[in-house]
Amino acid sequence: MASFGYAQKDSDFKTVKNRTWWKEAVVYQIYPRSFKDSDGDGVGDLKGIISKLDYIKSLGVDAVWLNPIFSSPNDDNGYDISDYRNIMKEFGTMQDFDKLLAGLHERKIKLVLDMVLNHSSDEHEWFKQSKSSRTNPYRDYYHWWPAEKGTPTPRYSFFDVNNDAWKFDKTTNAYYLHYFSQKQPDLNWENEKLRNEVYDMMKFWLDKGIDGLRMDAFQYVSKDTTWQKYPEGYEKNIIKYYGMGPNLHTYLKEMNKTVVSKYNVMTVAEGAGSTLEDAHSLVDEDRNELNMAYHFEVMDVGNDPKGYKLTDLKRVFTKWETSFADKGWLAVFLANHDVPRMVSKYGNDSEQFRAASSKLLTTLIMTMRGTPFYFNGDELGMSNIKFDKIEDYKDIATINAYKNHVAKGENVTAFMEQQKFISRDNTRTPFQWNSSENAGFTTGKPWIKINQNYKAVNVTTEAVDPNSVLSYFKKIVALRKNSAALIYGTYKVYDINNPKVYCHT
Incomplete structure (x- = not known):
């Protein structure tokens, strides 16, 4: 499926401009709940991650991205935050976090935190205050529709059983907006006080010394609050109506000026459904908004259990790689916490082909221009x-x-x-x-x-096998880190219509 070579020699890149740590990093994503449990309660935690820092270092990765670790009732596994300045009890304490951050930095590994800024938990103090009274100072921290105005303009919810994004609350006889679950009310970014609260919270973590921010569902934060009616079937093209709202760029510029520009950190935003034009507008260096974004178009390939066309995958990568050849920067990935295992979706997870298929897919990611984001467990070929x-x-x-x-x-x-x-x-x-x-x-x-394949697919077994998926991962990470050509080189695909071979330089 994949082949790679060098379009330029490494020496050609000694004068590359705008070299930064986040362009040259390999980012390892850790799902804390499932990584390592230290206290026997069945849930992964920060102490568990701390106990495995030497393993993480052995991978050769440069940064760790943690899924949300903040206080949460876990309606959506931490993406419903009840306190942005405290650690989820299941995960540990702030002291554990400080120790984790120090341990990573001692090993020259940077830390990226997952910021959920489109919505909070309905158990957050802001929302408790907001729902208590129509005159409460926190009322406009969220989007409310008074019941006396009638039924709200329909809006689609990703996680609601009835797909209804408006939830009636009898306390103040009004509906609140939730693009996700009923326990994830959307924050009202039109409110300057809310934005300043968010920026102060970001400063809290940046002052602790974290190295990056991943913005979850950020393309949704700006709403068209005229609440116009959308055409029938709009939910089939939801990003067109929900994403890239009227004030999104204004908020990003404000965030950069107020917070991000004052720190040497990386910012990356989730960009589900973004067009090339949208993505460029987010990460154009001259706009001072974000460092990079990751598009979801690759996730649209491989969703049929019967298989997919390799030419479709090639066209997606080629489209985005060539578009960002001269300006802007992308995150490169094939898996994360929101999609199936990489080898099961894009490869062959049978016992016979799982290892070879995993290596091939890893090769594809690690030879692309852009910053690789690699999900924990894929380095073992987990399925x-x-x-x-x-x-x-x-x-x-x-x-x-x-x-x-x-x-x-x-x-x-x-x-x-x-x-x-x-x-x-x-x-x-x-x-x-x-x-x-x-x-x-x-x-x-x-x-x-x-x-149940853990008896064969695990760290202990693979660490001593020079031909394992894990051993291969370490080798290709080392290759990438020592090759400016793989990081900054010019992407070119060959024989794009070939249904069996993906060859690129």
């Missing part, structure tokens, strides 16, 4: 778990979609087969450290079941 029962799933998206299918009398069997391939829980199963009980992840009952 989808493929649950048979809905009771095994923990992801709100899968659970609510199942309820929706049942309510509509739709084919639940077909839905369950589909989830084996696409559910987010496929990537969220515990990290496989060794062949002991629970894969060495916990001494207790894991919060979600462990993939």
